[in-house]
Amino acid sequence: MVNLLQTRRLQRYRMALLRLKKMGLQKTFSHSLSEETGISAVLIRKDFSQLGIRGRRRGGYNIDRLLEQLKLIFGSEKEQNVILVGLGNIGSALVKYEGYRQGNMNLVAAFDIDPAKRTRRYQVPVYSLENLRDVTDTFDVSVAIMAVPEFSAQETASYLVENGIKGILNFAPVLLKVPDHVLVNNINVMVELERLMYHTGIKQKA
Amino acid sequence: MVNLLQTRRLQRYRMALLRLKKMGLQKTFSHSLSEETGISAVLIRKDFSQLGIRGRRRGGYNIDRLLEQLKLIFGSEKEQNVILVGLGNIGSALVKYEGYRQGNMNLVAAFDIDPAKRTRRYQVPVYSLENLRDVTDTFDVSVAIMAVPEFSAQETASYLVENGIKGILNFAPVLLKVPDHVLVNNINVMVELERLMYHTGIKQKA
DNA sequence: TAGATTGTTAATCGATTAACAATC
DNA sequence: TAGATTGTTAATCGATTAACAATC
Numbered sequence: 001m002v003n004l005l006q007t008r009r010l011q012r013y014r015m016a017l018l019r020l021k022k023m024g025l026q027k028t029f030s031h032s033l034s035e036e037t038g039i040s041a042v043l044i045r046k047d048f049s050q051l052g053i054r055g056r057r058r059g060g061y062n063i064d065r066l067l068e069q070l071k072l073i074f075g076s077e078k079e080q081n082v083i084l085v086g087l088g089n090i091g092s093a094l095v096k097y098e099g100y101r102q103g104n105m106n107l108v109a110a111f112d113i114d115p116a117k118r119t120r121r122y123q124v125p126v127y128s129l130e131n132l133r134d135v136t137d138t139f140d141v142s143v144a145i146m147a148v149p150e151f152s153a154q155e156t157a158s159y160l161v162e163n164g165i166k167g168i169l170n171f172a173p174v175l176l177k178v179p180d181h182v183l184v185n186n187i188n189v190m191v192e193l194e195r196l197m198y199h200t201g202i203k204q205k206a
Numbered sequence: 207m208v209n210l211l212q213t214r215r216l217q218r219y220r221m222a223l224l225r226l227k228k229m230g231l232q233k234t235f236s237h238s239l240s241e242e243t244g245i246s247a248v249l250i251r252k253d254f255s256q257l258g259i260r261g262r263r264r265g266g267y268n269i270d271r272l273l274e275q276l277k278l279i280f281g282s283e284k285e286q287n288v289i290l291v292g293l294g295n296i297g298s299a300l301v302k303y304e305g306y307r308q309g310n311m312n313l314v315a316a317f318d319i320d321p322a323k324r325t326r327r328y329q330v331p332v333y334s335l336e337n338l339r340d341v342t343d344t345f346d347v348s349v350a351i352m353a354v355p356e357f358s359a360q361e362t363a364s365y366l367v368e369n370g371i372k373g374i375l376n377f378a379p380v381l382l383k384v385p386d387h388v389l390v391n392n393i394n395v396m397v398e399l400e401r402l403m404y405h406t407g408i409k410q411k412a
Numbered sequence: 413t414a415g416a417t418t419g420t421t422a423a424t425c426g427a428t429t430a431a432c433a434a435t436c
Numbered sequence: 437t438a439g440a441t442t443g444t445t446a447a448t449c450g451a452t453t454a455a456c457a458a459t460c
Binding site: 074201 | 295379388398402407
């Protein structure tokens with residue numbers, strides 16, 4: 001019912017709504033949200049309509065109601081557990097990151113092949129990958145953040161999938177091969193920078 | 207001529223091609239690349255055709271030639287300079303990151319408002335934001351990585367734009383308001399995780 | 413030659429927008 | 437009431453795919 005493009009938009013709406021709420025507003029209009037998000041007002045109304053969120057013909061949309069509906073859709077009543085694999089530069093930063101709770105998520109464990117990493121004190125326990133199944137079973141984990149080096153990315157991903165992981169947030173600069181039922185979201189700083197450079201360059205020429 | 211969707215695909219092709227090359231291959235076929243990238247073979251042929259990259263009717267595409275063409279398109283003959291703003295968890299990880307050179311980029315400086323950060327030794331010089339203009343002028347920087355806290359993100363972004371930045375890779379969980387000529391790419395771990403959870407959940411139900 | 417593969421044109425599909433009716 | 441705004445249906449637009457011709 002809600003596809004990938006739409007999901008992204010809904011997340012954008014929510015960000016904007018949270019901001020408006022923080023500013024003390026209680027209601028908003030499709031054109032205001034359009035201003036905030038860069039998404040057209042018609043599309044916003046259509047999205048809301050399709051999700052069964054109704055506004056008032058003259059009075060716009062109630063921000064709290066919108067946020068509640070979005071919360072329902074993203075189903076975050078129950079805290080979701082996540083694991084992190086790989087404690088290099090990025091992995092370490094992500095362990096220290098404090099925002100999981102706020103997103104109703106919980107980073108329950110980290111994994112690294114280097115035993116030295118496992119003796120150091122982090123915010124969460126650090127295990128060997130041998131213990132993966134225990135952790136995923138105990139905490140009902142289906143999503144993993146993967147911040148391992150390029151050369152071991154595919155192998156690690158396959159191992160994660162074998163052990164029940166269905167979603168991977170992949171920081172390694174590798175196109176992972178995974179079965180159809182597994183979803184991979186790639187985060188690649190170089191690729192993002194390159195695209196920024198390309199498109200800002202285009203505009204200079206135009 | 208090359209839009210945002212297509213740019214992403216081209217970057218994907220390149221990743222796949224680099225991998226095939228590393229495996230010792232010299233040529234490839236649209237259906238092989240399709241397998242690697244998840245993009246349909248027809249679309250791959252159409253993309254290549256549109257970019258003026260020709261294959262051989264029977265013999266497929268030459269990997270090196272493809273990579274050269276892609277290199278031309280992304281215009282990385284000349285090293286591109288980048289700056290980083292904000293040396294928190296993520297910022298510090300990005301300073302330590304070693305991949306810029308490989309992508310023909312150069313991280314020339316970092317910025318932080320905290321003077322303590324500026325005395326510590328990093329891989330690049332760390333300045334106060336007051337020195338931004340000097341740096342962007344000296345190194346001809348038009349793209350910045352922004353890893354500052356949420357509360358100062360908009361202010362920082364505006365300041366960057368005032369000082370000539372045209373592309374921002376934004377790690378703060380904020381929808382930035384920037385002029386039309388500026389491009390923002392957002393990286394938000396929470397949002398990515400949430401989407402993974404949503405879509406993997408969908409599939410469980412289906 | 414037959415078969416495999418590219419490259420292109422037409423068809424389809426899906427997403428977005430335009431137009432406008434409903435109504436507060 | 438008039439005006440603003442939502443919500444929906446039809447139109448448009450763009451991206452992807454299907455079909456097939458070209459050719460190695």
